[in-house]
Amino acid sequence: MPSRRRTLLKVIILGDSGVGKTSLMNQYVNKKFTNQYKATIGADFLTKEVQFEDRLFTLQIWDTAGQERFQSLGVAFYRGADCCVLCYDVNVMKSFDNLNNWREEFLIQASPSDPENFPFVVLGNKIDVDGGNSRVVSEKKARAWCASKGNIPYFETSAKDGTNVEEAFQCIAKNALKTGEEEELYLPDTIDVASSSQQRSTGCEC
Amino acid sequence: MKPDGPRQQIQPASLSRNLSRSDDDDDQNPNPNPNPPSIDQSLDAIENQLSSISMFQPDSLSEPRMESEELVNGSFDEIEELPAKPAGVEEEEKLKASSSRVWTNASEMEEVESPSSPSSSGYAGERGSSATSGIDNGDFDRVPDSLVPWTPGKRHGDEDDASISWRKRKKHFFILSHSGKPIYSRYGDEHKLAGFSATLQAIISFVENGGDHVKLVRAGKHQVVFLVKGPIYLVCISCTEEPYESLRGQLELLHGQMVLILTKSVNRCFEKNPKFDMTPLLGGTDVVFSSLIHSFSWNPATFLHAYTCLPLAYATRQAAGAILQDVADSGVLFAILMCRHKVISLVGAQKESLHPDDMLLLSNFVMSSESFRTSESFSPICLPRYNPMAFLFAYVHYLDVDTYLILLTTSSDAFYRLKDCRIRIETVLLKSNVLVEVQKSMLEGGMHVEDLSIDSASRSGPVSPHSSQSRLATDSTERLRDAFNGVGGPAGLWHFMYRSIYLNQYVSSEFSSTINSTQQQKKLYRAYLKLYASMHKKGIGPDKTQFRRDENYVMLCWVTQDFELYAAFDPLADKALAIKVCNRVCQWVKDVENEIFLLGASPFSW
Numbered sequence: 001m002p003s004r005r006r007t008l009l010k011v012i013i014l015g016d017s018g019v020g021k022t023s024l025m026n027q028y029v030n031k032k033f034t035n036q037y038k039a040t041i042g043a044d045f046l047t048k049e050v051q052f053e054d055r056l057f058t059l060q061i062w063d064t065a066g067q068e069r070f071q072s073l074g075v076a077f078y079r080g081a082d083c084c085v086l087c088y089d090v091n092v093m094k095s096f097d098n099l100n101n102w103r104e105e106f107l108i109q110a111s112p113s114d115p116e117n118f119p120f121v122v123l124g125n126k127i128d129v130d131g132g133n134s135r136v137v138s139e140k141k142a143r144a145w146c147a148s149k150g151n152i153p154y155f156e157t158s159a160k161d162g163t164n165v166e167e168a169f170q171c172i173a174k175n176a177l178k179t180g181e182e183e184e185l186y187l188p189d190t191i192d193v194a195s196s197s198q199q200r201s202t203g204c205e206c
Numbered sequence: 207m208k209p210d211g212p213r214q215q216i217q218p219a220s221l222s223r224n225l226s227r228s229d230d231d232d233d234q235n236p237n238p239n240p241n242p243p244s245i246d247q248s249l250d251a252i253e254n255q256l257s258s259i260s261m262f263q264p265d266s267l268s269e270p271r272m273e274s275e276e277l278v279n280g281s282f283d284e285i286e287e288l289p290a291k292p293a294g295v296e297e298e299e300k301l302k303a304s305s306s307r308v309w310t311n312a313s314e315m316e317e318v319e320s321p322s323s324p325s326s327s328g329y330a331g332e333r334g335s336s337a338t339s340g341i342d343n344g345d346f347d348r349v350p351d352s353l354v355p356w357t358p359g360k361r362h363g364d365e366d367d368a369s370i371s372w373r374k375r376k377k378h379f380f381i382l383s384h385s386g387k388p389i390y391s392r393y394g395d396e397h398k399l400a401g402f403s404a405t406l407q408a409i410i411s412f413v414e415n416g417g418d419h420v421k422l423v424r425a426g427k428h429q430v431v432f433l434v435k436g437p438i439y440l441v442c443i444s445c446t447e448e449p450y451e452s453l454r455g456q457l458e459l460l461h462g463q464m465v466l467i468l469t470k471s472v473n474r475c476f477e478k479n480p481k482f483d484m485t486p487l488l489g490g491t492d493v494v495f496s497s498l499i500h501s502f503s504w505n506p507a508t509f510l511h512a513y514t515c516l517p518l519a520y521a522t523r524q525a526a527g528a529i530l531q532d533v534a535d536s537g538v539l540f541a542i543l544m545c546r547h548k549v550i551s552l553v554g555a556q557k558e559s560l561h562p563d564d565m566l567l568l569s570n571f572v573m574s575s576e577s578f579r580t581s582e583s584f585s586p587i588c589l590p591r592y593n594p595m596a597f598l599f600a601y602v603h604y605l606d607v608d609t610y611l612i613l614l615t616t617s618s619d620a621f622y623r624l625k626d627c628r629i630r631i632e633t634v635l636l637k638s639n640v641l642v643e644v645q646k647s648m649l650e651g652g653m654h655v656e657d658l659s660i661d662s663a664s665r666s667g668p669v670s671p672h673s674s675q676s677r678l679a680t681d682s683t684e685r686l687r688d689a690f691n692g693v694g695g696p697a698g699l700w701h702f703m704y705r706s707i708y709l710n711q712y713v714s715s716e717f718s719s720t721i722n723s724t725q726q727q728k729k730l731y732r733a734y735l736k737l738y739a740s741m742h743k744k745g746i747g748p749d750k751t752q753f754r755r756d757e758n759y760v761m762l763c764w765v766t767q768d769f770e771l772y773a774a775f776d777p778l779a780d781k782a783l784a785i786k787v788c789n790r791v792c793q794w795v796k797d798v799e800n801e802i803f804l805l806g807a808s809p810f811s812w
Binding site: 006007008010042043045046047049058060062075076077079080081082110113186187188189190191 | 383384385386387388397398399400401402403404405407408410411412414415468469471472475478479480481482483485487586588593595596597598599616618
């Protein structure tokens with residue numbers, strides 16, 4: 001419980017296996033990249049402190065496993081998320097087609113209070129591969145999909161050379177922060193003398 | 207202190223065998239009827255039962271002397287604790303029985319994530335990745351925290367789960383929300399531990415997804431204990447070898463402390479918005495939690511669920527109680543006068559009762575918050591056992607450096623009325639010399655085991671530690687201590703705790719010179735914790751005794767419907783004498799109960 005007010009933002013990264021979720025996160029947090037592929041088991045967690053408009057806040061990044069066998073973890077992982085990052089590989093059409101499923105699955109599981117305006121960010125990763133020659137999803141197509149889902153911000157990234165990674169996460173932080181602003185009212189009761197004896201809950205079990 | 211040496215274990219299988227065995231041992235009884243008729247019959251009865259049970263005596267003193275016997279009121283019953291079993295088995299069995307999941311092997315957690323390899327998913331990163339490795343640290347060095355006097359507030363706030371020092375801490379406590387957001391960590395910075403916090407939530411939620419609950423994970427020397435309270439998750443990671451039940455009880459109290467500060471109404475905020483961040487609401491209360499956690503290692507109230515009184519002459523306590531009663535009649539819900547963690551007097555409005563746990567949490571809140579000391583205060587607080595959903599208002603004022611008055615009310619505008627009450631109370635307390643007596647008692651301390659006389663013909667101890675009679679009076683009586691070559695009380699008695707069940711109060715002796723360091727006192731409390739946990743498992747009758755010897759202590763416990771006695775002796779103490787001394791302790795407590803307990807007009811309604 002820090003005395004200085006700090007905000008913690010929970011960010012979930014979703015997308016098919018192998019699109020580079022872990023690499024994006026690793027590039028962002030540790031500025032490192034490896035070509036070796038290791039599947040994420042369940043989920044991995046990273047934290048990064050970010051300065052944004054004179055405020056310090058912490059991103060709690062939930063890097064999830066893309067494999068279907070881990071999808072049962074849904075509710076547990078998505079609960080209380082401040083932002084959801086949808087990733088696909090611009091060289092794999094299927095990973096783009098699945099964005100819709102990922103988005104809907106997230107909305108069902110996390111059931112945010114205002115699903116229409118829940119902050120998503122879409123990242124098209126691996127734009128560096130083969131100099132862009134093996135690309136199958138055009139930027140135009142991706143942007144059109146994002147527009148149709150309530151103007152989701154879109155970034156084309158390369159986890160390998162770091163292109164747009166910092167910018168994407170700045171946007172993620174900004175969007176997560178925007179919805180985090182609304183404060184919940186905390187109004188506990190006080191005891192009414194007349195009814196207090198009835199209200200007493202777990203009084204005497206010893 | 208693994209009692210895997212020679213030990214006696216009695217199975218419940220055949221009652222007849224046990225009975226005949228008792229008979230056989232009768233002639234070996236070293237102490238058939240040591241009590242004169244003046245001693246309480248029940249004491250004699252239990253003593254006879256105890257002494258009629260055969261003892262295992264080691265063949266020679268050069269052997270490691272370890273034995274463990276547990277007996278249940280004459281008829282041998284199930285052994286509650288089996289220390290010779292490999293670690294983990296006991297918990298596993300218990301948890302299986304309660305249809306909950308337990309992982310006894312850290313490797314199972316790899317389903318959630320790999321505990322020991324932060325780079326399992328391709329990270330080259332040095333820090334901040336998977337954090338479960340903190341509980342898988344086989345090569346565990348102890349950080350000698352106990353050598354440093356306890357200082358309030360967050361320590362080691364710069365650490366995170368990547369710090370070696372953080373991983374070596376013996377006992378961690380975490381509070382987090384059901385979305386994995388950190389709320390409190392005993393050590394380290396909550397925000398830097400966000401990844402670790404997320405891991406804990408993932409483990410809890412993963413098991414919950416399977417319609418189950420995780421209670422305990424054992425990983426080497428470490429126990430990871432989980433407690434789910436609605437949207438609030440509490441976790442303790444400990445290598446202190448405290449029993450699971452004790453650690454779980456500590457998490458319950460930690461949650462209670464949070465409820466005391468905020469009420470359970472915060473749950474509603476989480477229902478409406480799972481993203482809810484409650485840390486701003488708890489701002490500045492770090493010290494309250496760390497002080498409570500510290501008290502787990504020194505305050506018996508945290509596991510006895512009873513409160514203790516400052517020893518005072520009966521008339522003095524009566525005088526204090528009378529003036530408190532006076533204000534309670536004028537619209538105060540509870541009036542509590544305390545000296546540090548000890549009660550001087552307390553009264554409640556008609557039919558209202560106060561739970562000892564609430565008193566513990568309330569006094570911890572008041573004592574740990576520095577601002578209460580500097581001025582009179584009026585603060586909303588919630589008593590979790592009284593009404594967890596709603597606030598009361600506490601008027602708090604320190605009468606001297608250790609003594610403080612708490613007046614609880616339901617009305618938020620009562621400050622000035624309570625201030626007047628306080629002035630009235632303070633005047634009376636000064637006039638009747640109560641505060642001076644309180645200071646005197648603080649200096650003198652409570653019951654000293656050295657003062658216990660074993661001469662059964664006279665009274666068991668000094669008539670009163672606070673009467674005009676000097677302790678020297680007992681010097682003329684026979685003291686077994688002289689015959690025994692140790693320090694402490696007779697028969698090697700080092701310390702005892704006596705809990706009166708119907709009063710919900712306990713008295714704990716002062717530590718004898720054999721246990722004078724905090725380190726030794728902590729160790730003794732952990733031994734008591736084990737003893738307490740083994741005596742309070744379900745399915746055991748109300749009357750039971752336990753005699754346990756290991757290389758550190760002889761521990762003797764006696765639980766009846768009226769009281770519980772826990773005593774620690776020199777490990778070389780003679781069993782029959784120890785039993786005899788325990789009877790004397792009970793008699794002694796009865797003799798001075800007017801002074802060590804708050805009697806009559808008790809607001810405790812059970």
